Amino acid sequence: MTNQKAEGRRPSGRLVIRNCRIIDPLNKRDEAGDILMEDGRISALGKDIAPNGAEAVKGDGLVACPGLCDMHVHLRQPGREDEETVESGSRAAAAGGFTAVACMPNTQPVLDNRGMIELIRSLETPLCRVHPVGAISKGLEGLELAEIGDMAGAGAVAVSDDGRPLTDSNLMRRALDYCRMFGIPVVSHCEDKFLSADGSMNEGPLATRLGLRGIPSAAEASMAYRDCRLAALTGGRVHIAHVSCAETVEVVRQAKKQGVAVTAETCPHYFCLTEEAVVGYNEAARVNPPLRTKRDVEAIIGGLSDGTIDCIATDHAPHSLEEKEVEFDASPTGMIGLETALGLCWTHLVEKKVLTARQLVEKMSVNPRRILNLAGGSLEVGKESDLTLFDPNAEWTVDPEKFKSLSRNTPFAGWKLKGRAAMTVVGGLVVKVD
Amino acid sequence: MKWSRKDLLDLESLSVEEITMLLDTARSFREVLDRPIKKVPILRGKTIVNMFFEPSTRTSSSFDMAAKRLMADTVNISPRTSAVTKGETLLDTARNLEAMRIDLVVIRHSSSGAPHFLAKRIKAGVVNAGDGQHAHPTQGLLDIFTMREKRGRIEGLKVLIVGDVTHSRVARSNIHGLKKLGAEVAVCGPSTLIPVGIEELGARVFHKIEEALEWADVVNILRLQLERQKKGLLPTLREYSRMFCVTEERLKAAKPDVTIMHPGPMNRGVEIDPRVADGARSVILDQVTNGVAVRMAALYLLSGGDAPLSEAIRKEA
Numbered sequence: 014m015t016n017q018k019a020e021g022r023r024p025s026g027r028l029v030i031r032n033c034r035i036i037d038p039l040n041k042r043d044e045a046g047d048i049l050m051e052d053g054r055i056s057a058l059g060k061d062i063a064p065n066g067a068e069a070v071k072g073d074g075l076v077a078c079p080g081l082c083d084m085h086v087h088l089r090q091p092g093r094e095d096e097e098t099v100e101s102g103s104r105a106a107a108a109g110g111f112t113a114v115a116c117m118p119n120t121q122p123v124l125d126n127r128g129m130i131e132l133i134r135s136l137e138t139p140l141c142r143v144h145p146v147g148a149i150s151k152g153l154e155g156l157e158l159a160e161i162g163d164m165a166g167a168g169a170v171a172v173s174d175d176g177r178p179l180t181d182s183n184l185m186r187r188a189l190d191y192c193r194m195f196g197i198p199v200v201s202h203c204e205d206k207f208l209s210a211d212g213s214m215n216e217g218p219l220a221t222r223l224g225l226r227g228i229p230s231a232a233e234a235s236m237a238y239r240d241c242r243l244a245a246l247t248g249g250r251v252h253i254a255h256v257s258c259a260e261t262v263e264v265v266r267q268a269k270k271q272g273v274a275v276t277a278e279t280c281p282h283y284f285c286l287t288e289e290a291v292v293g294y295n296e297a298a299r300v301n302p303p304l305r306t307k308r309d310v311e312a313i314i315g316g317l318s319d320g321t322i323d324c325i326a327t328d329h330a331p332h333s334l335e336e337k338e339v340e341f342d343a344s345p346t347g348m349i350g351l352e353t354a355l356g357l358c359w360t361h362l363v364e365k366k367v368l369t370a371r372q373l374v375e376k377m378s379v380n381p382r383r384i385l386n387l388a389g390g391s392l393e394v395g396k397e398s399d400l401t402l403f404d405p406n407a408e409w410t411v412d413p414e415k416f417k418s419l420s421r422n423t424p425f426a427g428w429k430l431k432g433r434a435a436m437t438v439v440g441g442l443v444v445k446v447d
Numbered sequence: 448m449k450w451s452r453k454d455l456l457d458l459e460s461l462s463v464e465e466i467t468m469l470l471d472t473a474r475s476f477r478e479v480l481d482r483p484i485k486k487v488p489i490l491r492g493k494t495i496v497n498m499f500f501e502p503s504t505r506t507s508s509s510f511d512m513a514a515k516r517l518m519a520d521t522v523n524i525s526p527r528t529s530a531v532t533k534g535e536t537l538l539d540t541a542r543n544l545e546a547m548r549i550d551l552v553v554i555r556h557s558s559s560g561a562p563h564f565l566a567k568r569i570k571a572g573v574v575n576a577g578d579g580q581h582a583h584p585t586q587g588l589l590d591i592f593t594m595r596e597k598r599g600r601i602e603g604l605k606v607l608i609v610g611d612v613t614h615s616r617v618a619r620s621n622i623h624g625l626k627k628l629g630a631e632v633a634v635c636g637p638s639t640l641i642p643v644g645i646e647e648l649g650a651r652v653f654h655k656i657e658e659a660l661e662w663a664d665v666v667n668i669l670r671l672q673l674e675r676q677k678k679g680l681l682p683t684l685r686e687y688s689r690m691f692c693v694t695e696e697r698l699k700a701a702k703p704d705v706t707i708m709h710p711g712p713m714n715r716g717v718e719i720d721p722r723v724a725d726g727a728r729s730v731i732l733d734q735v736t737n738g739v740a741v742r743m744a745a746l747y748l749l750s751g752g753d754a755p756l757s758e759a760i761r762k763e764a
């Protein structure tokens with residue numbers, strides 16, 4: 014099946030993927046086999062399954078894994094529907110092989126109450142499971158806790174003041190303490206705003222040369238340390254978002270050794286790029302936290318391979334071209350990532366033997382679901398069929414014009430990558446097929 | 448050798464030959480400025496737009512005068528009169544300029560890299576008249592030009608830059624240009640105003656003004672932005688002045704023929720003692736005159752002029 018007709022079809026309840034490599038870390042499975050899906054669920058797994066009249070897909074050379082899950086995206090709805098919507102973001106997710114995303118609350122208005130969480134839930138399409146993250150504080154103002162219990166009840170999978178980190182350590186303590194009742198993590202964007210001030214790139218000799226104000230790694234690592242200590246103090250669960258520097262990797266590593274309930278994510282740009290990408294005042298490379306040095310990239314890679322960093326998220330941050338294509342220090346931070354993540358990770362982690370294919374599946378599918386208490390994350394008979402079928406040998410060139418996302422802001426245009434989603438299945442529905 | 452660049456964005460990207468060509472060309476124009484009739488019609492018919500997104504009487508009038516001496520047509524746009532305050536983006540501005548078929552844009556902007564942004568998007572040449580804390584190539588050139596005139600050479604010359612190096616595009620352009628031409632460069636200032644990794648640009652760091660002055664052949668004193676104190680980078684201007692002001696007293700330890708420079712405008716009594724500014728070793732006013740010559744050279748070369756130009760000037764003058 015290699016045509017567009019299959020897309021969006023719930024194949025009369027039946028679809029079989031023949032002879033693919035099935036990677037299912039939770040069931041310790043990494044072997045060739047067939048997957049039969051019927052009525053939205055997996056009905057058989059293993060060798061030479063009787064097709065039972067199901068439409069067959071050739072899986073030779075392809076990898077099937079539990080659907081990828083991106084626990085850090087910005088979908089811009091409500092407020093900036095010109096940049097992304099829940100639907101367009103879901104299309105981008107499906108194209109990139111993601112069957113689930115968690116979207117951040119810094120929309121306009123902010124996702125800081127039950128009604129807003131319900132709104133996002135109601136905007137969900139069959140293309141992708143969309144799990145809203147609620148705000149920690151009302152209006153992301155960092156002053157008072159939002160109604161976290163109510164939001165958790167409505168389906169918020171975590172809370173975060175992403176982009177506007179809590180300067181008030183006591184409020185962070187209360188948030189961690191309070192969230193224990195609901196079993197959800199506090200996702201911390203670690204940035205001491207006094208230290209990062211008006212910086213627009215990594216602090217160091219390159220920033221000095223370019224005349225751009227710098228953001229030191231200490232701005233991130235010091236808050237990561239604070240939040241680990243507060244997690245230890247309260248017994249709450251903290252998840253460190255988008256780790257960018259060596260110092261934070263070390264903070265998380267030490268905290269984990271001490272038994273603190275901390276998990277961490279990084280993003281493809283923090284191991285595929287260094288601050289050198291900024292040279293020439295390339296606004297596409299402006300992101301927060303900023304791209305760091307080769308030494309930091311090595312530490313991130315070290316953290317990924319020893320398990321200090323649990324997941325890879327994209328921090329998919331759509332921006333309109335008119336707003337992004339301005340003076341470097343006036344350009345909004347962030348880049349989109351849903352449609353490049355799998356290729357970047359396969360090319361730069363698996364091909365380079367930093368991670369095995371199985372470890373990559375853990376970081377892009379299993380662990381984010383574990384952290385957010387989401388179902389899925391395994392391929393089992395009787396379970397809903399959310400899976401990603403990808404071609405690890407597909408070579409392709411990043412062309413932003415072909416993105417499903419409404420935005421185009423990526424520093425990876427023109428990059429040659431290996432590894433690409435061939436088919437994405439959400440609840441038995443084929444939402445993407447090559 | 449022929450000038451081949453469309454833009455003058457910084458000194459870092461120029462070759463030694465290009466910097467020398469600019470300096471030599473400036474020298475020819477400097478002679479023109481000493482004549483009774485100071486105009487040469489070599490850019491007649493060319494249109495130069497001066498776009499100053501940041502106020503700067505000194506640099507903008509220097510560029511304006513340079514263009515007028517070359518008899519180019521000039522249009523001056525400042526933020527108050529331009530559409531920029533109405534939210535027009537730099538990209539729109541670039542497209543409009545392109546549509547007006549202008550030849551050169553001189554731009555001053557508070558964002559580092561803004562001239563580069565413009566240069567990538569328009570066919571006209573772009574001259575950076577200062578971007579953020581990144582570069583101020585014509586100031587760097589006029590400083591180097593002045594040093595070369597006064598000291599006869601740049602190679603081996605010990606140049607000290609005093610003050611707020613972190614926020615200074617003048618310092619960066621001085622360092623890049625001087626290092627390329629073989630000078631030794633040092634900076635001196637409070638540690639909060641010396642940027643991370645300045646050594647990697649080839650500058651030595653002093654924190655004691657006395658030691659620094661003893662070392663130097665040339666002292667280039669930067670203007671201290673008075674709001675640095677509010678940002679917590681300095682306790683008080685008084686303390687800055689007590690520790691780093693270049694005074695007559697302190698200069699007693701310096702070499703007797705030390706050359707004193709300042710890109711202006713000066714805070715007399717803060718970074719420089721008025722007696723030093725107006726003293727015999729000061730070349731601060733020469734810098735102003737040389738600035739016009741250097742900017743004439745930049746505008747001339749970017750407009751496609753040949754170097755050396757002595758014949759061309761003689762013919763037309």
Ligand SMILES: [Zn+2]
Pocket residue numbers: 175176202254255301
């Ligand atoms: Zn963030």
